[in-house]
Amino acid sequence: MGKVTLRNLSLSIGPERVLDDLNLTVEQGELLVLLGPSGCGKSTLLQAIAGLTGISGGQVLIDGRDMAGVDPGRRGIGMVFQSYALYPQMSVRGNLRFALKNAGLPRAEIAARVDRVAAMLQLDGVMARKPSALSGGQRQRVAIGRALVRDAGLLLLDEPLSNLDARLRNDLRAEIRRLHDATGRTMIHVTHDQVEALGLADRIAVMQGGRIVQVDTPERIYRQPDTLFVAQFIGAPGINLVPGQVLRDDDGWAVATDLGRIGLDGPPRAPGQVQLGLRPEHFVTDTQPRPGAIRAQVDRVEPLGADTYLHVTAAAQRLVVRALSGRDIPAPGATVYLSPDPAQALLFDAQTGRRM
Amino acid sequence: MIIVEHPESHAGRGWRLGRVVVHVTLAVVCLFYLLPLYVMVVTALKPMAEIRAGHLLALPAAPTLAPWAAAWSTACTGLSCDGLAPGFWNSVRILVPSVLLSVAIASLNGYVLAFWRMRGSQVLFAVLIFGAFIPYQVLLYPMVMLLRGLGIYGDLTGLVLVHVLLGLPILTLLFRNFFAGLPPDLIHAARIDGAGFWGVFLRVLMPLSAPVCAVALMLQVTGIWNDFLFGIVFARPETYPMTVQLNNIVNATQGVRLYNVDMAATLLTGLVPLMVYVVAGRLFLRGLLSGAVRG
Numbered sequence: 017m018g019k020v021t022l023r024n025l026s027l028s029i030g031p032e033r034v035l036d037d038l039n040l041t042v043e044q045g046e047l048l049v050l051l052g053p054s055g056c057g058k059s060t061l062l063q064a065i066a067g068l069t070g071i072s073g074g075q076v077l078i079d080g081r082d083m084a085g086v087d088p089g090r091r092g093i094g095m096v097f098q099s100y101a102l103y104p105q106m107s108v109r110g111n112l113r114f115a116l117k118n119a120g121l122p123r124a125e126i127a128a129r130v131d132r133v134a135a136m137l138q139l140d141g142v143m144a145r146k147p148s149a150l151s152g153g154q155r156q157r158v159a160i161g162r163a164l165v166r167d168a169g170l171l172l173l174d175e176p177l178s179n180l181d182a183r184l185r186n187d188l189r190a191e192i193r194r195l196h197d198a199t200g201r202t203m204i205h206v207t208h209d210q211v212e213a214l215g216l217a218d219r220i221a222v223m224q225g226g227r228i229v230q231v232d233t234p235e236r237i238y239r240q241p242d243t244l245f246v247a248q249f250i251g252a253p254g255i256n257l258v259p260g261q262v263l264r265d266d267d268g269w270a271v272a273t274d275l276g277r278i279g280l281d282g283p284p285r286a287p288g289q290v291q292l293g294l295r296p297e298h299f300v301t302d303t304q305p306r307p308g309a310i311r312a313q314v315d316r317v318e319p320l321g322a323d324t325y326l327h328v329t330a331a332a333q334r335l336v337v338r339a340l341s342g343r344d345i346p347a348p349g350a351t352v353y354l355s356p357d358p359a360q361a362l363l364f365d366a367q368t369g370r371r372m
Numbered sequence: 373m374i375i376v377e378h379p380e381s382h383a384g385r386g387w388r389l390g391r392v393v394v395h396v397t398l399a400v401v402c403l404f405y406l407l408p409l410y411v412m413v414v415t416a417l418k419p420m421a422e423i424r425a426g427h428l429l430a431l432p433a434a435p436t437l438a439p440w441a442a443a444w445s446t447a448c449t450g451l452s453c454d455g456l457a458p459g460f461w462n463s464v465r466i467l468v469p470s471v472l473l474s475v476a477i478a479s480l481n482g483y484v485l486a487f488w489r490m491r492g493s494q495v496l497f498a499v500l501i502f503g504a505f506i507p508y509q510v511l512l513y514p515m516v517m518l519l520r521g522l523g524i525y526g527d528l529t530g531l532v533l534v535h536v537l538l539g540l541p542i543l544t545l546l547f548r549n550f551f552a553g554l555p556p557d558l559i560h561a562a563r564i565d566g567a568g569f570w571g572v573f574l575r576v577l578m579p580l581s582a583p584v585c586a587v588a589l590m591l592q593v594t595g596i597w598n599d600f601l602f603g604i605v606f607a608r609p610e611t612y613p614m615t616v617q618l619n620n621i622v623n624a625t626q627g628v629r630l631y632n633v634d635m636a637a638t639l640l641t642g643l644v645p646l647m648v649y650v651v652a653g654r655l656f657l658r659g660l661l662s663g664a665v666r667g
Contacts, residue, residue: 095561
């Protein structure tokens with residue numbers, strides 16, 4: 017139950033292609049996160065899967081069945097909205113049982129299902145309250161409960177955490193993962209928050225301008241982004257990009273950049289202009305000169321708890337690097353020496369933006 | 373009730389003077405509006421002898437309800453002497469179906485126009501708005517022909533039809549705008565939860581519509597009850613609404629002019645819209661204050 021297949025899915029509003037020839041399979045029981053910036057079409061895609069918006073071309077299949085012309089209420093889905101969208105005039109209990117009443121289930125079964133979901137989400141104490149008397153976290157739990165109570169095989173979550181404060185967001189993120197593992201439902205979770213995506217997903221589908229640009233595990237999305245866009249969108253602080261030219265000299269393959277010669281582990285697929293991508297943790301940072309290290313000046317120190325990041329300038333290039341923990345943190349104005357790890361470096365074709 | 377406390381920092385001299393001017397102005401305006409009402413009420417409670425004595429503002433020396441009883445059941449229109457009562461019941465028979473039908477149809481119209489985009493819905497909406505601004509005089513003659521064609525000219529049914537039709541544009545606009553202001557996700561959630569066209573309307577939207585229904589009720593009840601034009605054009609003497617009946621009583625020019633009966637009749641006629649303001653006005657306020665839709 018809950019397998020979703022998109023075939024050449026397109027959606028145009030006027031002349032604008034909001035969804036452009038999407039192909040995607042979400043396996044049964046998988047938690048897939050749709051990740052992308054505002055306006056990339058990820059929420060629209062979710063609505064298209066739910067049947068809340070029409071599509072211009074292609075197919076949405078749920079469990080192998082074409083959903084064309086099938087009502088949202090008959091697609092076997094539950095959905096959670098960013099704005100909660102609870103029925104304000106109904107109590108929590110009324111909200112939870114609305115779908116079951118519409119489905120015409122017997123009274124006893126409705127009560128049993130509602131109680132089970134309420135227990136699962138710790139809503140027992142607030143069942144008689146109206147949504148306006150609940151906190152933000154409780155409201156979102158009711159919204160999740162309303163989606164769960166139908167025993168639908170597929171759960172669609174449209175930025176369910178973005179209206180909550182940071183702490184609550186972390187709690188509910190863990191809860192969503194726990195519910196997923198406990199119930200085994202297929203979930204499609206939309207977010208623009210890459211931390212949320214990396215922490216939650218089995219697989220992430222990164223969207224850009226109405227297209228899916230990469231579908232992969234969080235690990236691979238982070239370490240092996242297919243395109244410059246994905247590399248830049250994932251990671252905080254963001255990846256450092258340095259323009260350069262691939263060359264071969266006596267010491268092997270390398271990239272010539274403003275920072276100097278940066279050696280490569282193996283031969284690149286093609287020579288030419290490239291963007292060299294180095295994440296903040298791909299540098300070894302030292303306060304003493306080392307052979308081959310890049311000299312840089314610290315502009316700003318950004319302590320983020322577990323890690324401290326240094327904003328530095330090296331040969332007119334601005335970079336963000338991670339300071340090694342357990343060592344003295346350099347002060348602004350200090351000189352540091354950076355040694356990039358060539359094994360970690362990502363090479364992108366400067367023309368196409370694709371990884372080489 | 374919301375009580376707004378004035379911050380202390382504003383309590384300067386100029387500010388206090390300003391308040392005095394505002395309050396005095398308000399008091400004068402109140403007096404201006406209340407004085408005629410006062411005169412009506414005391415006159416309606418006086419016997420004719422007292423009125424002829426000429427003290428317009430004096431309180432009644434011997435208060436009596438006889439003029440009210442006369443206005444209700446025995447005042448003459450020149451044709452008959454049944455008082456306002458037949459007109460009252462005609463008005464009720466016109467009002468109740470007109471209000472219920474127009475609010476029911478307009479809320480449904482508003483729902484469809486707000487959420488179910490169909491071909492031509494924008495055009496339809498534009499036409500409806502235009503309909504709200506057509507002067508009634510233009511419609512009178514065509515309406516007479518239409519009702520005659522339908523064979524209900526002079527019937528209460530005809531009058532109800534006219535009121536429903538002419539109330540629809542503004543009420544539809546009212547409901548559409550209210551529904552369009554609700555979060556679309558609410559309707560999305562209801563559709564996912566398996567509610568159909570009627571389920572969304574009756575079980576999700578209408579329970580949220582108390583404030584807008586109160587506004588619609590106030591508009592329609594006062595508008596239809598106070599209507600004189602359609603009553604006199606589309607009704608017969610047996611089907612005259614209360615306003616027309618009142619006019620006929622007050623303007624009947626035989627014998628002595630009974631000011632106290634006229635005043636009592638006028639007050640009786642105005643009682644229904646007044647009550648609507650009191651009752652629905654509260655509902656309206658409560659709806660506004662508790663209508664936290666986001667939540």
